[in-house]
Amino acid sequence: MADKKSLGSGLEALFGDNSSDSGDSTRTLRMSEIEPNKNQPRQDFNEAAIQELADSIREHGLIQPIIVRPLGSGYQIVAGERRWRACRMLGLSEVPAIIKEFTDSETAQIALIENIQREDLNPVEEASAYRTLMDQYNMTQDQLAKTLGKSRSTIANSVRLLNLPEELINMLRKGDISVGQAKAIAAAETEEEMISIAKAASSGKMTVRDIEKALSKKSEEDAPESSSPAKEKEQRQNMNFLTEMQLSLEKHLQKKVRIVSKNGESGSITIDFYSQDDLSEIADKLTMY
Numbered sequence: 001m002a003d004k005k006s007l008g009s010g011l012e013a014l015f016g017d018n019s020s021d022s023g024d025s026t027r028t029l030r031m032s033e034i035e036p037n038k039n040q041p042r043q044d045f046n047e048a049a050i051q052e053l054a055d056s057i058r059e060h061g062l063i064q065p066i067i068v069r070p071l072g073s074g075y076q077i078v079a080g081e082r083r084w085r086a087c088r089m090l091g092l093s094e095v096p097a098i099i100k101e102f103t104d105s106e107t108a109q110i111a112l113i114e115n116i117q118r119e120d121l122n123p124v125e126e127a128s129a130y131r132t133l134m135d136q137y138n139m140t141q142d143q144l145a146k147t148l149g150k151s152r153s154t155i156a157n158s159v160r161l162l163n164l165p166e167e168l169i170n171m172l173r174k175g176d177i178s179v180g181q182a183k184a185i186a187a188a189e190t191e192e193e194m195i196s197i198a199k200a201a202s203s204g205k206m207t208v209r210d211i212e213k214a215l216s217k218k219s220e221e222d223a224p225e226s227s228s229p230a231k232e233k234e235q236r237q238n239m240n241f242l243t244e245m246q247l248s249l250e251k252h253l254q255k256k257v258r259i260v261s262k263n264g265e266s267g268s269i270t271i272d273f274y275s276q277d278d279l280s281e282i283a284d285k286l287t288m289y
Contacts, residue, residue, distance in 0.1 A: 026065045029097045031088060033074040034066075036081050037111060039132065045085060054086040062087060065096040069107060075099065078107050079114045105137040109147060123182070124173040127158045134159075135251055157183070160243055163258055165191045168198050176202040184211040191260075238265060253285055 066080030075097070077084055087095045102110065112129045121129070133139045145152045161172065161182055168185065171177045177185070181201045188194045197214070200206045206214070242259050249257045253271060255278070261267025273279045 026096050028094050036077050050085050054089045057086050065098050068097050068099055069102045078110055122173050123179045127161045130155055130159050167195055171198055180208040184208050187215050
């Protein structure tokens with residue numbers, strides 16, 4: 001986790017770039033004029049936590065206004081959706097807000113920075129937000145790392161979690177397994193093995209170290225020669241290459257792509273599509289010269 005200062009500086013820089021004479025003034029807006037950002041990284045809201053915030057607002061009032069941007073005939077939330085939800089829970093008809101002009105890219109970055117700064121995203125939401133910024137706004141991992149005050153490897157490792165089978169992603173989203181356990185499980189050779197280990201881990205029977213030991217032992221039994229340092233280094237390089245290729249394909253196709261390989265040399269590619277038009281678009285992009 002990057003320090004709060006670097007994240008705060010990034011958020012402040014984005015706000016500063018859009019300052020104006022009236023941009024920092026607080027206005028009272030009708031709740032009906034405001035809509036949440038459907039693309040904001042946080043998708044799972046803890047109702048109990050929202051209720052606690054609502055109780056605090058009832059007692060002390062809303063101390064920090066939400067931040068919105070003009071959108072259509074109303075406004076879209078840029079930062080402060082939890083506060084907005086709490087006010088709605090209280091049945092308030094109005095809310096104090098600061099109105100600023102932001103692009104789609106800036107809005108996405110601010111929403112991500114705000115949630116990361118509060119450590120309020122689960123690992124899957126965070127990884128999905130990184131990929132959205134890279135795919136939709138053409139940000140490289142280096143640009144994203146600089147903006148968020150993180151290392152490039154942190155971004156890459158986070159996005160790599162989205163390559164896990166859907167069942168594991170759901171377990172990670174719900175907190176049934178930790179990020180450390182998920183990374184260790186990813187070294188398993190088959191999806192069935194991953195799921196089996198994940199279920200054992202979620203029940204408290206396997207720690208990260210237990211998972212690593214079990215997979216290392218199995219690897220040595222299946223292919224003793226792969227335990228050499230040189231071979232392990234080669235395998236890591238191969239897997240890093242596959243990750244880079246996957247990110248490249250996702251950026252080009254604008255679709256979720258999964259590359260599965262046991263050794264980094266051969267494997268399979270899965271590309272998600274949701275309609276015949278989607279499939280036709282993918283085929284066009286893959287066959288163009």
